Each structure stands twice: as C-alpha cells, then as structure tokens.
Amino acid sequence: MLLNQRLREGQREYLLLALHDPLPEGCQALDAGRGWTLERRLRQLAQDESNLRTLSRLVQAHGPLGRHASRTAEDVVKQAATLLSFGHLRLALAPPPGRYGAPAFPEEVPKQEPPAAKEEDVTLRLQVVDDVSDGPISGIKLRIQFADKTEKQATTDAEGNIKLEKVPKGSFDVLSLVDGATLDNSVALVRTGGPWSEQKPAKSGAKSKASSQRVLVKVTEHRVIDDETLDSVAEMFDLTSDDLAQFNWGTTDAAEVQQRLEVSVGCTKKDAGGKYVFSRDDDPGILYIPRPVALTGLSVDPSHILRVKRARRPQPFRFST
Incomplete structure (x- = not known):
C-alpha cells in the first residue's frame, strides 16, 4: 500500500493503491475509467493543492518524468491518468475519516456524572x-x-x-x-x-x-321535592342515609330519624311502609349536605x-x- 497517498474531495477520501496492494478493510474498489473522462476527473481533484502534490509524488515514483524534470499541473494529471489506465495504480473509496482505522466498536468513555446536589429537606x-x-x-x-x-x-x-x-x-x-x-x-x-x-x-x-x-x-342546602326520600337524596350525593341522618341530626336511630323528618324537615306524607317521603310543600323542606x-x-x-x-x-x- 502506498502510505498517505490519498485524494480528498469534500467528505470523500480516495486511496491510491499499487497493483498488488490488498484492498484495505472497509474500502470499496472503484473503476477509475479511461481517457478524457479519467483526465477530467483527476483535473478536478488537482484543483486542490494537497491533491496535486499527492499526484506529483506518484508520477515521480512511477512515471517517465524524472525527479528534477519540469512539470505543470496538466502534465501531472495526464501522467497520473496513464498510470491508472494501464493498471499501475488502483483507486479505492475509503470509509469516512471518522471510521477508517478505528475499532468496529469504539471503547466507550464512561460518563462522569456531576455530583448530586444535596437536597434540603x-x-x-x-x-x-x-x-x-x-x-x-x-x-x-x-x-x-x-x-x-x-x-x-x-x-x-x-x-x-x-x-x-x-x-x-x-x-x-x-x-x-x-x-x-x-x-x-x-x-x-x-x-x-x-x-x-x-x-x-x-x-x-x-x-x-x-x-x-x-x-x-362545605355545607350545601338541598330543597326537597316530591317523591324524594332520605335514601334517594343520600345516593344523589354519594352518601348513605345514615351519613345524611348523622350529619343533620346526630343520630341514625330509625325512630328518631322519622321524628326529625317530621319536625325538622316538615314532612307530612308517608309511603306504604309508613316512612316519611318528601314533598315540595314540606316546610322548611331543607336537608344539609356535607x-x-x-x-x-x-x-x-x-x-x-x-x-x-x-x-x-x-x-x-x-x-x-
């Protein structure tokens, strides 16, 4: 392999290999082409001064131009095209510079976590x-x-x-x-x-x-209406009838609750079982809801x-x- 013999074009990098040099791992062999197509391509690359110096060294080592012979950029391009056309040199596309020559799995550097700040209670x-x-x-x-x-x-x-x-x-x-x-x-x-x-x-x-x-x-007032009962009002507010009776009158005793419905709420109507039911005519007709x-x-x-x-x-x- 011709060490350091590379041509660069933007993010791309090309390797120039001798005839019998093995293709490096990760590189892709390229068909350099022939004739004027090859010369035009090399001419574009030679516009970069670094690429022109690389081609000049290759021509000196392999071409008919002597070490001290006078040569122009055009001469270098033509001689390099000849060497590639006749197979004295081969062209390969190198992997991106960040990967070439690097391990397949780069060693990870452990992250240094900042010391945890002590939180105040x-x-x-x-x-x-x-x-x-x-x-x-x-x-x-x-x-x-x-x-x-x-x-x-x-x-x-x-x-x-x-x-x-x-x-x-x-x-x-x-x-x-x-x-x-x-x-x-x-x-x-x-x-x-x-x-x-x-x-x-x-x-x-x-x-x-x-x-x-x-x-x-938070105490809210509920004005009773026809056919409501203590059970139905309690269910409306996700309570039990005992919860409602306990809050309003401090008792859950059935007999005392019926007396409270008559005296405190003003109930006058009863159902078939003899229990008070509410009416819009009850006075004051108010239940307190917690x-x-x-x-x-x-x-x-x-x-x-x-x-x-x-x-x-x-x-x-x-x-x-």
Whole structure:
C-alpha cells in the first residue's frame, strides 16, 4: 500500500493503491475509467493543492518524468491518468475519516456524572384556627396530595397544626375527610390566612377549641321535592342515609330519624311502609349536605393557616305533640 497517498474531495477520501496492494478493510474498489473522462476527473481533484502534490509524488515514483524534470499541473494529471489506465495504480473509496482505522466498536468513555446536589429537606406546615378567636382547631382530618401524586393523610394536633417533613417540593392539594361529620362538630372554611409568620396571636381569654374534634366541610342546602326520600337524596350525593341522618341530626336511630323528618324537615306524607317521603310543600323542606373542602395549588414552601368558623348550628330537637 502506498502510505498517505490519498485524494480528498469534500467528505470523500480516495486511496491510491499499487497493483498488488490488498484492498484495505472497509474500502470499496472503484473503476477509475479511461481517457478524457479519467483526465477530467483527476483535473478536478488537482484543483486542490494537497491533491496535486499527492499526484506529483506518484508520477515521480512511477512515471517517465524524472525527479528534477519540469512539470505543470496538466502534465501531472495526464501522467497520473496513464498510470491508472494501464493498471499501475488502483483507486479505492475509503470509509469516512471518522471510521477508517478505528475499532468496529469504539471503547466507550464512561460518563462522569456531576455530583448530586444535596437536597434540603422541605417541611409542610398547616394550621387550622378559629377565624374569630384564633384558637386552634384539633382533629381536622385532611388528605394531602403532592406534585409527584403521592398522598398522605394527617390530622391537626392540639395546637391545630399539621407538620410533614421531607415532602416533595412544589405545590400540593388538600381535601378534607368528612367521615363522622355532624352539624354540631363541623367547621367551614372562611379563608386562608397567609404564611405562617402572619398568624395573629390568640386573643386574651379566647376559648380554645383544641379539646373538641372538628370536621372541615362545605355545607350545601338541598330543597326537597316530591317523591324524594332520605335514601334517594343520600345516593344523589354519594352518601348513605345514615351519613345524611348523622350529619343533620346526630343520630341514625330509625325512630328518631322519622321524628326529625317530621319536625325538622316538615314532612307530612308517608309511603306504604309508613316512612316519611318528601314533598315540595314540606316546610322548611331543607336537608344539609356535607361536602369535602378542596384547596388546590398551594405551595409547599410557605406555611399556611386555614381560618374556619362553625358551619351551622343544629336545630334544637322538638318532639311532636
């Protein structure tokens, strides 16, 4: 093989081989052509000074021109064409320069991963307080979903606090759990009180509600219509009749519930089984429905205060006479 005897054309590279040199691996033998077609091709290549010097060295080594003979670029092209036409030299297309002479499977250099930055622990803080007295509200059960879709359940302590350490950064959503809610133990959200640092101190002499368990709910009113029943209204809101009775009147006893339907809702009609059914003429004809409180897009970084008030005072129970 004639070392370093190469012609370059853009991204292509051609090897010039002697007659008996083996074809290097990965190279493709080319038909150089003859006559004026070959000369025209070599003339184009010789416009590059590096290619012209390569052809000149080949002609000196193989052609009739002596080492010190005067020769023009045209002479070099004609002599090189003659050597190729008569087979004294062969032309081959080399692989791309990046592959030629390189291993079939280049050794991979292991990536140097940057040292992992130590993440600071993020702590979520919530507090539930009475909007009037600033007293803490204990026993509020909340379901908290973080930005990575993981969830935790937590309950406010005696100081109305929830503190969760090492939680994902970003935002979180809050949903109150309404199991066991009654009108007597329910509180409704008034507003969020801003970052933890903005909390006002409890007023002097304010009675703390920390000793009583509370449930955070959103209370909606349902006006009954003809032929509705306690069961059908409960099903409408994905509750059971016991859930609805417990929330409105604090009891699930069948006899007491029937009395409440008569006295508190104003029912006057009964079905074939002797149970009260609703009518649009019932007065006041209102059932109270507990719904979860949902807060979305809160940021983990600042702490949050949820300010609440009593949802609604239950109506006093009056037995019919």
